[in-house]
Amino acid sequence: xxxxxxxxxxxxxxxxxxxxxxxxxxxxxxxxxxxxxxxxxxxxxxxxxxxxxxxxxxxxxxxxxxxxxxxxxxxxxxxxxxxxxxxxxxxxxxxxxxxxxxxxxxxxxxxxxxxxxxxxxxxxxxxxxxxxxxxxxxxxxxxxxxxxxxxxxxxxxxxxxxxxxxxxxxxxxxxxxxxxxxx
Amino acid sequence: xxxxxxxxxxxxxxxxxxxxxxxxxxxxxxxxxxxxxxxxxxxxxxxxxxxxxxxxxxxxxxxxxxxxxxxxxxxxxxxxxxxxxxxxxxxxxxxxxxxxxxxxxxxxxxxxxxxxxxxxxxxxxxxxxxxxxxxxxxxxxxxxxxxxxxxxxxxxxxxxxxxxxxxxxxxxxxxxxxxxxxxxxxxxxxxxxxxxxxxx
Numbered sequence: 001x002x003x004x005x006x007x008x009x010x011x012x013x014x015x016x017x018x019x020x021x022x023x024x025x026x027x028x029x030x031x032x033x034x035x036x037x038x039x040x041x042x043x044x045x046x047x048x049x050x051x052x053x054x055x056x057x058x059x060x061x062x063x064x065x066x067x068x069x070x071x072x073x074x075x076x077x078x079x080x081x082x083x084x085x086x087x088x089x090x091x092x093x094x095x096x097x098x099x100x101x102x103x104x105x106x107x108x109x110x111x112x113x114x115x116x117x118x119x120x121x122x123x124x125x126x127x128x129x130x131x132x133x134x135x136x137x138x139x140x141x142x143x144x145x146x147x148x149x150x151x152x153x154x155x156x157x158x159x160x161x162x163x164x165x166x167x168x169x170x171x172x173x174x175x176x177x178x179x180x181x182x183x
Numbered sequence: 184x185x186x187x188x189x190x191x192x193x194x195x196x197x198x199x200x201x202x203x204x205x206x207x208x209x210x211x212x213x214x215x216x217x218x219x220x221x222x223x224x225x226x227x228x229x230x231x232x233x234x235x236x237x238x239x240x241x242x243x244x245x246x247x248x249x250x251x252x253x254x255x256x257x258x259x260x261x262x263x264x265x266x267x268x269x270x271x272x273x274x275x276x277x278x279x280x281x282x283x284x285x286x287x288x289x290x291x292x293x294x295x296x297x298x299x300x301x302x303x304x305x306x307x308x309x310x311x312x313x314x315x316x317x318x319x320x321x322x323x324x325x326x327x328x329x330x331x332x333x334x335x336x337x338x339x340x341x342x343x344x345x346x347x348x349x350x351x352x353x354x355x356x357x358x359x360x361x362x363x364x365x366x367x368x369x370x371x372x373x374x375x376x377x378x379x380x381x382x383x
Contacts, residue, residue, distance in 0.1 A: 075248050077282070078380060105377055107248060107346065134344040137355075140375040149340075150319040150380040166318070168380075 045111060047104070047119075049130045052139035058101055058129065059143065062159045065097045066181040068174075069155040071131075073105040074114040078168045079152040083122070085171040089178065090126055096182055100126030105151060108132060156181055207316010210372045213332040214240070214324065217311045219274065219304035222291045227272070227302045229326075229333055236268035237363060238333065239356065240324040241341075242306075242317040244275045245293045246284040247379035250320045252345045254297050257321070260341070260356060261301040269325075269360050271301040276312035276320065279305075281382040312381060319378030325359050336363050339374030 048054070059069060070086055072079035090100040102124065106115045111130065119128055133139055140149050144164035147153060153166045154174075158181050165177070208214060216229045229238055241257060243250045261271035279286035287305050294303045306312050315324055316338075325337035337359035342351045355374050362369045 076379060077382070107252075110248075134346045134350070136345075136376040137340060137343055137374040140377070147375070148318045149375040149377045151377060152380065 045130070046116065047128045047130055049132050051133040052131070052135075052142065055103065055129065055131050055133075056142075058103075058127075059155065059157070064159070065099050066156065066158040066178070067099050067101060068178065069101045069103060069157070071103045071105060071151050071153045071155075073151060074110060074118045075106065076151050080118075082152055082168045082170075082174075083124070085169055085174050087122075087125055088171060089174050093178065093182065098178065098182065102126050102128045104128060104130045106130065206313060208314075208324070208335045208338070210335055210338065212335045214326050214335050215311070215314050216333070217304075219306060219311065220287070221302045221304050222287070222294050222299075223302075227304055229272070229328075232270065234268060235270060235328055237325065237327045237336070237360070239264065239269060239271045239360065240315070240326060241271055241273050241321055242276045242312055242315070242319075242324075242381070243273050243321040244277050244282070244285045244379070245289050246277075246282055247320045249345055249376070249378050253321050253341050256341055256348065258298065258300055263357075264360055265300070267360075267364060269364070273299070273301055273303045274306050274311065275303065276306045276309060276317055277382040278309060285382070309381075309383060317381065319376075319380055321378060323356050325356065325363065327363050336369055337372050339371075340376035343374075345376065 058067075061067060068086065068090070070079075070083075072083065074080070086100060086102075090098065094100075104115055115130070118124075136149060140147050144153075144155065144166075147164060147166050150166055152168045153164070154169065155162070155164050156177060157163070161181055163177070163180075169177075218226045218228045221227045229235075232238070239260060243253070243257065245251075257271060257273065264270065275285055275290055277285040279289075283289075290303055290305060293299075317324070321341065323337065323339060323341055324335060326333040327336050337356065339355055341354075341356045343353045343355065344351045353371070355371055358371065359369045
């Protein structure tokens, strides 16, 4: 267990340092300088930044819980419209072994400017992670063969079952789907 | 174990079957022509291009960050392939009532600012994008003009890295046009990318 935790930490650090390196390596033009300064601070982001490989364990937990994994971004209007339904459902259902994972697809330039303020303003509950992996054509079908790439999109799974929805949800619709997993 | 087998089967079936949107075109289908209003006020149809060898029909818009990230690359595509008979036809599929930044006047302003070299049409009434099966912006449909109509040859992304042009490894759309014009088989006919869902 300790080992798993250590390697997890190592992975996180590796990812963070990769992000740092990538930005440091950019051409030092005037316009890029401000950008890379903003990036350097991303090391202090309150959420982990994953590539697909880093995210994958969160999509394949084998415990007794049901996971709602919502793919969203602050620039995606319909994603923000449905966010309150996910928050409400999570509050109501977490005692029922339901977990919420919010996978942000915000671009690096938006992490500090938009994502962090949004999450704290709305006091979002659940686990917020950032997926930063431009090789979309490789990882999108790994998450769901039927996903064309539009967001909002949501994966609901537990150890027995798994359904992917490339659509937005109302509160009622989300609960109807969730009940198929929790009952 | 059962789950592992299931996943393996799923992974392989994913490799074997090409992706076709639930509604809309698959590779080899005949794409419909349209008559949509361009930012210059004229109506544009595919049939207005008697000398074309094909078209890069790209569903895109003003507001989506991914669409913005690809604007310069769409201009480059048009410049490169228009003279080879495959012009870009850009269509904004969004409902301006739902996404005010994607209204007709805003389209004009954006096209002027960026120096679009191609028609930028509004899918008024949103009839065309569902027929094509576009689900997000930007979403590319490469059509080949044949005696049997405009045949869909490629559906998907422009390339494999929205963030950084210098990191692009595969130029999906260019590769498809090059193969089509050379009369060769298009190796990658469908790709996926995160994009903004179309606002209806």
